[in-house]
Amino acid sequence: MNTIKITINDTVYDIAINTTILEACKEVGIEVLTICHLEGVSNVGACRLCLVEVEGINKLLPACTTKVAANMVIRTQTEKIKKYQRITTELFFAERNHVCSVCVANGKCELQKLGYKVGMDHIRYPYLFPSCEVDTSHAWFVLDHNRCIMCTRCVRTCAEIEGAFNWDVMNRGNQVRIISDFNTPWGQSTTCTSCGKCLHACPTGAIWPKAIVQGQLEKKPEILKELVEKRKMNL
Amino acid sequence: MPKKKIATVWLGGCSGCHMSLLDIDERILDVAQLADIVKCPIVDGKELPEVDITLVEGSVTSDEHLREILHIRAQSKTVIAMGDCAVTSNITGMRNYFNLKEVFDTAYVNAISNDTEGKVPNHIALLKLHEKVVPLQEVITVDFVIPGCPPNADTIFYVLYEFLNDRIPNLSEAKKLKYG
Ligand code: SF4
Ligand code: SF4
Ligand code: SF4
Numbered sequence: 001m002n003t004i005k006i007t008i009n010d011t012v013y014d015i016a017i018n019t020t021i022l023e024a025c026k027e028v029g030i031e032v033l034t035i036c037h038l039e040g041v042s043n044v045g046a047c048r049l050c051l052v053e054v055e056g057i058n059k060l061l062p063a064c065t066t067k068v069a070a071n072m073v074i075r076t077q078t079e080k081i082k083k084y085q086r087i088t089t090e091l092f093f094a095e096r097n098h099v100c101s102v103c104v105a106n107g108k109c110e111l112q113k114l115g116y117k118v119g120m121d122h123i124r125y126p127y128l129f130p131s132c133e134v135d136t137s138h139a140w141f142v143l144d145h146n147r148c149i150m151c152t153r154c155v156r157t158c159a160e161i162e163g164a165f166n167w168d169v170m171n172r173g174n175q176v177r178i179i180s181d182f183n184t185p186w187g188q189s190t191t192c193t194s195c196g197k198c199l200h201a202c203p204t205g206a207i208w209p210k211a212i213v214q215g216q217l218e219k220k221p222e223i224l225k226e227l228v229e230k231r232k233m234n235l
Numbered sequence: 236m237p238k239k240k241i242a243t244v245w246l247g248g249c250s251g252c253h254m255s256l257l258d259i260d261e262r263i264l265d266v267a268q269l270a271d272i273v274k275c276p277i278v279d280g281k282e283l284p285e286v287d288i289t290l291v292e293g294s295v296t297s298d299e300h301l302r303e304i305l306h307i308r309a310q311s312k313t314v315i316a317m318g319d320c321a322v323t324s325n326i327t328g329m330r331n332y333f334n335l336k337e338v339f340d341t342a343y344v345n346a347i348s349n350d351t352e353g354k355v356p357n358h359i360a361l362l363k364l365h366e367k368v369v370p371l372q373e374v375i376t377v378d379f380v381i382p383g384c385p386p387n388a389d390t391i392f393y394v395l396y397e398f399l400n401d402r403i404p405n406l407s408e409a410k411k412l413k414y415g
C-alpha cells in the first residue's frame with residue numbers, strides 16, 4: 001500500500017494515499033466533529049464542523065472532503081477551530097425551530113449531542129423563528145422542516161443507497177428546503193419506496209416514523225454503512 | 236461570610252423549573268445556611284428587594300414580564316436564566332411562528348368552548364402579550380444560564396451552590412448540559 005507521512009496534532013503518521021483527512025484522523029483515533037458526514041454515502045462538506053487547520057493554507061479545510069497530501073501538517077483542536085465549531089452549532093439551532101423538550105428526537109439527537117460536545121449553554125444569535133411545514137402525508141413517516149439542518153444525509157442516502165432519488169434540495173439561503181419529488185407531498189411521491197433509510201440517515205428529529213412519540217426515536221445510521229459493506233461482499 | 240439574599244421568579248414558564256428547584260430536597264438546608272430566600276412565586280406580591288442572586292424561570296412574553304425582568308436586573312447582582320424557556324424561549328416561543336391574532340383566535344375564538352361568544356379578553360388588569368416571545372438575553376444581560384426543560388435539580392443546586400460560595404460554575408461538561 002502506498003503511504004505518505006502526515007502530521008496530525010504534532011504526531012507523524014503513515015497514511016495511505018487517497019485517504020481523506022477525516023478518515024486519517026479516525027484511523028489514528030483522533031475525534032473530529034461531523035454531522036453531514038455519514039458512513040456509507042459520499043461526502044459533500046456541507047456542515048463545516050469538521051474544519052481543520054492545515055499549515056501553509058490560510059483558510060480552514062473540511063476534513064471530510066480534503067485528501068491527505070505528503071508532509072501535510074494538520075491541526076484539529078485549535079482554539080480557532082473550537083470557536084468555529086461552537087458558532088456553527090449555534091447557527092444550526094438559531095436558524096430553524098429546535099424545541100428539544102417537545103421533539104421526537106430528544107435525548108437521541110446528533111445535534112443535541114453536538115451542542116453538549118462544543119459546550120453550548122446558550123445561543124448568542126437571535127432566533128429566526130421561521131414558519132416551517134410539517135409533511136405528514138406519508139403513510140408511515142413524517143418530515144418536519146422545523147428540525148432539519150440541511151445536512152443532506154437523507155438526499156444522499158436515498159440516491160446512493162436506495163437508488164430512489166426521492167429527496168432533493170430547493171431554494172437558497174435560509175429559504176433552502178428538502179423536497180420530495182418536485183416539491184410535492186411525500187405521500188404522493190412516485191419515487192419513494194418507503195424503505196425508511198432516510199429516517200436512519202437523518203441526524204435530528206426531522207424525519208421520523210409516525211409510530212413513535214416524543215423522545216422515543218431510535219435511529220441506527222450505522223446500518224447504512226453495514227448495508228453498503230454487505231453489498232460489496234456479494235459482488 | 237454574610238448571608239446572601241436570593242430570589243426566584245416565574246415569568247413565561249410552566250413552573251416546571253421551580254418544581255425541579257424544589258427537587259433539590261434536603262439540600263435546601265445547605266442553601267439556607269448561606270442565603271435567605273427573600274422572594275419566590277409563593278410569597279405575596281412584594282416588590283423584589285436588592286438581592287445577590289435571582290433565578291428566573293420562563294421567557295418574556297408580555298409588557299408585565301418586560302417590566303418585571305428590567306426591575307429584576309436592576310435589583311440583582313447576578314441573574315441566572317433557569318431552564319430552556321428563559322434561555323431559548325423554548326415551548327413558550329412556539330407561538331412566534333404565528334402572528335398574535337392567530338394565537339388569540341386559536342385560544343379564544345375558534346377553540347371549542349361553552350362560551351359561545353368567543354371573545355378575546357382584554358380587561359385592563361390583564362397583561363398585554365407581546366407580538367413575539369423572547370428569551371431573557373434579548374432584553375437584559377444574563378450572567379449565567381442553566382439550559383434544560385427543566386434542568387436537573389442536581390444542576391440547579393450545583394450552580395446555586397457555586398455562586399453562594401463565590402465561585403463561577405462550569406457547565407461545559409456534557410453531563411451537566413441538557414436541552415429539553
Ligand atoms: S432535532 Fe435535536 S436539537 Fe432539534 S429540537 Fe429535536 S432534539 Fe432538539
Ligand atoms: S431531513 Fe434530516 S437528513 Fe435530511 S437534510 Fe434535513 S436534517 Fe439532514
Ligand atoms: S423550561 Fe420547561 S420546565 Fe422550565 S418553565 Fe419552560 S417549559 Fe416549564
Ligand code: FES
Pocket residue numbers: 033034035036037044045046047048049050051062063064065
Ligand atoms: S462533516 Fe465535513 S463538512 Fe460536514
